[in-house]
Amino acid sequence: MLIRLAIKSLIYRKASILLTIVTVSIGIFILLGVEHLRDQTKSSFTNSVSGVDLIVGTRTSSLNLLLYSVFRIGDPTNNISWQSYQNLSQHNTVDWAVPISLGDSHQGYRVIGTTPSYFDFFRHGNQQQLHFRHGRKFESVFDLVLGASVANKLGYKIGDRVVLSHGIGHTSFIKHDKLPFNVIGILKATGTPVDHTLHVSLQGLEAVHMTNPLAIKRLAKTPELALTQATYLKPKSITAIMIGLKSKMAVFNFQRTINTNKNEPLSAILPGVALSQLWQTMSVFDNALGLITLFIIISSLLGLSATLLSSLKEREPEIKLLRTIGASSGFIFLLVEFEAMLIALLSALIAIIGLNLTLSVAQEYILSNYGITIASHFTSTSHSQIIIGLFLLTFIAAIPPALKGAKKCHV
Amino acid sequence: MSIQLNNVEFCYSKATQKNILSIDSWSTTVGDRQFIYGPSGCGKSTLLNIIGGILKPTTGTVSVLGESLDKMNSHQRNRFRANNIGYIFQQFNLINYLNAEENIQLAHHFSSRKKTTKVRDKIHYLLSDLNIKSDDWSRPVGMLSVGQQQRIAIARAFVNSPQLLIADEPTSALDEVSTNNFMSQLSTLCKEHHTTLLFVSHDTRLKHHFNHVHEFSQINSKKEQ
Numbered sequence: 176m177l178i179r180l181a182i183k184s185l186i187y188r189k190a191s192i193l194l195t196i197v198t199v200s201i202g203i204f205i206l207l208g209v210e211h212l213r214d215q216t217k218s219s220f221t222n223s224v225s226g227v228d229l230i231v232g233t234r235t236s237s238l239n240l241l242l243y244s245v246f247r248i249g250d251p252t253n254n255i256s257w258q259s260y261q262n263l264s265q266h267n268t269v270d271w272a273v274p275i276s277l278g279d280s281h282q283g284y285r286v287i288g289t290t291p292s293y294f295d296f297f298r299h300g301n302q303q304q305l306h307f308r309h310g311r312k313f314e315s316v317f318d319l320v321l322g323a324s325v326a327n328k329l330g331y332k333i334g335d336r337v338v339l340s341h342g343i344g345h346t347s348f349i350k351h352d353k354l355p356f357n358v359i360g361i362l363k364a365t366g367t368p369v370d371h372t373l374h375v376s377l378q379g380l381e382a383v384h385m386t387n388p389l390a391i392k393r394l395a396k397t398p399e400l401a402l403t404q405a406t407y408l409k410p411k412s413i414t415a416i417m418i419g420l421k422s423k424m425a426v427f428n429f430q431r432t433i434n435t436n437k438n439e440p441l442s443a444i445l446p447g448v449a450l451s452q453l454w455q456t457m458s459v460f461d462n463a464l465g466l467i468t469l470f471i472i473i474s475s476l477l478g479l480s481a482t483l484l485s486s487l488k489e490r491e492p493e494i495k496l497l498r499t500i501g502a503s504s505g506f507i508f509l510l511v512e513f514e515a516m517l518i519a520l521l522s523a524l525i526a527i528i529g530l531n532l533t534l535s536v537a538q539e540y541i542l543s544n545y546g547i548t549i550a551s552h553f554t555s556t557s558h559s560q561i562i563i564g565l566f567l568l569t570f571i572a573a574i575p576p577a578l579k580g581a582k583k584c585h586v
Numbered sequence: 587m588s589i590q591l592n593n594v595e596f597c598y599s600k601a602t603q604k605n606i607l608s609i610d611s612w613s614t615t616v617g618d619r620q621f622i623y624g625p626s627g628c629g630k631s632t633l634l635n636i637i638g639g640i641l642k643p644t645t646g647t648v649s650v651l652g653e654s655l656d657k658m659n660s661h662q663r664n665r666f667r668a669n670n671i672g673y674i675f676q677q678f679n680l681i682n683y684l685n686a687e688e689n690i691q692l693a694h695h696f697s698s699r700k701k702t703t704k705v706r707d708k709i710h711y712l713l714s715d716l717n718i719k720s721d722d723w724s725r726p727v728g729m730l731s732v733g734q735q736q737r738i739a740i741a742r743a744f745v746n747s748p749q750l751l752i753a754d755e756p757t758s759a760l761d762e763v764s765t766n767n768f769m770s771q772l773s774t775l776c777k778e779h780h781t782t783l784l785f786v787s788h789d790t791r792l793k794h795h796f797n798h799v800h801e802f803s804q805i806n807s808k809k810e811q
């Protein structure tokens with residue numbers, strides 16, 4: 176009876192109630208939307224690399240190593256020797272080791288030199304592998320694999336010829352134009368810095384950095400030169416090494432071994448740990464955003480409270496009548512509370528449906544423009560805590576009108 | 587079984603201490619139809635609210651149908667009212683956005699009578715008895731005429747077969763023909779249900795429908811200044 180009374184009473188006052196529902200659902204929409212974005216940005220960020228146990232670079236701060244090896248931000252101060260790579264990759268606790276070399280660019284996008292095994296071992300997100308949208312990984316010295324955004328923005332397709340620039344940035348004047356690369360593969364979008372990267376072989380990088388004009392001329396005649404036939408292009412140094420261990424238990428021991436290495440100053444970081452440390456440094460903005468959305472939801476719930484409070488005046492005869500035919504003051508209290516809950520429930524439903532629609536529309540746009548993968552389906556189960564908190568807040572916000580309603584009649 | 591008031595005083599605001607009611611002793615045996623008349627503003631509605639347990643007297647004892655209202659807590663008074671007393675007012679008798687059936691069900695809901703399917707039959711019987719067409723049973727009562735609404739209010743008052751029916755100027759919005767209709771239907775139902783009728787009005791022309799008539803100024807010793 177309470178439920179039927181509450182529903183019918185809301186329908187009867189639909190004009191003002193509808194307005195309240197719109198206000199509250201906008202508040203919930205913003206709250207859940209921002210919360211979802213925060214969540215997804217964080218997981219997109221902290222999952223930029225996964226399945227890599229250690230990243231090894233020259234001795235530098237872990238933040239710096241992380242920035243240049245994973246996000247291709249900043250410059251590696253020093254390289255590490257090829258000898259160190261070979262020593263590490265043959266260590267008995269190491270399952271696999273993939274070298275990477277940075278320093279060149281193409282139209283502002285970074286170029287990474289690596290081995291074909293990079294495409295097998297690199298993981299992002301929830302242990303997801305790299306997948307090819309077109310083509311395959313490189314087999315020849317001058318093969319090139321493009322990240323999804325690079326291919327998209329620059330409009331490259333399989334078979335296109337691409338010239339790398341020495342150094343970083345659009346303004347680089349030295350172009351390796353004698354030795355162009357051949358687009359052989361295009362990766363699927365990952366929502367990580369991989370999307371903004373061009374991948375070539377270490378030998379290819381070595382080749383374009385040769386200074387002997389005769390050697391360059393000779394190489395230009397063999398654009399199809401297979402990697403296996405180019406042993407003389409062996410790199411002397413690389414920027415960093417990604418390492419997977421046979422046993423995860425060994426990771427701290429092995430990290431210490433590397434960090435205290437006597438032959439060459441090396442440092443090793445655990446990418447997961449370093450990523451969440453980096454995220455922590457940005458948590459001020461993250462928390463400020465959370466606080467703002469909290470204020471938005473509180474103000475819309477205060478609006479709800481005000482609407483209910485002002486409606487009590489016109490409902491006075493109704494409440495008096497209910498009391499006269501035997502309703503307790505508790506019944507009136509519950510009636511007003513229940514109406515508030517119904518409004519919150521309707522608003523939450525509208526907000527969730529609206530958010531799902533918005534996300535499914537905006538998903539592509541956000542991925543291609545900000546490189547963040549957003550799950551389009553917003554599951555209310557993952558945000559059930561927020562919803563429960565919301566109902567709690569609604570209950571509290573409705574206490575003043577409910578109390579006032581309950582006290583409407585002497586007795 | 588009676589209504590008995592002793593040393594009852596009542597004022598709405600404790601600040602002014604202005605007594606509306608001051609009754610040394612008044613009692614009436616329950617049974618039959620009782621009529622109380624008095625001018626507007628003299629405190630008739632206030633007295634009825636005290637008898638119904640909606641208002642608590644500032645001092646004094648109130649006993650209705652053998653139960654002491656002043657000894658009950660608010661929960662017990664709610665229950666007592668829902669189970670034993672029917673109400674009909676001048677206006678705002680019904681909840682606008684509910685239909686006739688729901689309005690009557692609501693009164694049944696608050697009583698501690700058994701919730702059975704027979705209630706629907708009783709509601710339908712009462713409504714037909716009071717000449718409400720079945721088409722109008724499920725329309726929001728706000729869309730019905732004032733006369734129809736007052737008759738639905740009678741049905742609402744009788745659904746719990748109350749021992750006491752309190753009527754506070756229920757006819758003042760009705761014309762003479764409707765008033766006579768209303769009075770005769772009310773009287774018939776009171777006889778059928780063995781319900782005591784306590785009827786209040788300033789309109790002395792209604793006297794002849796009753797077998798006991800009280801003048802309000804005889805009950806209330808607090809005189810208008």
Ligand SMILES: Nc1ncnc2c1ncn2[C@@H]1O[C@H](COP(=O)(O)OP(=O)(O)OP(=O)(O)O)[C@@H](O)[C@H]1O
Pocket residue numbers: 598599606625626627628629630631632633788
């Ligand atoms: N809720 C209230 N708060 C304060 N004073 C009230 C309240 N209700 C009534 N009064 C005052 O109490 C006095 C008696 O009011 P009451 O409604 O009992 O009169 P009444 O005899 O029923 O009048 P009427 O015939 O017009 O219905 C009036 O002077 C009125 O101003």
Ligand SMILES: [Mg+2]
Pocket residue numbers: 630631632754
């Ligand atoms: Mg009155």
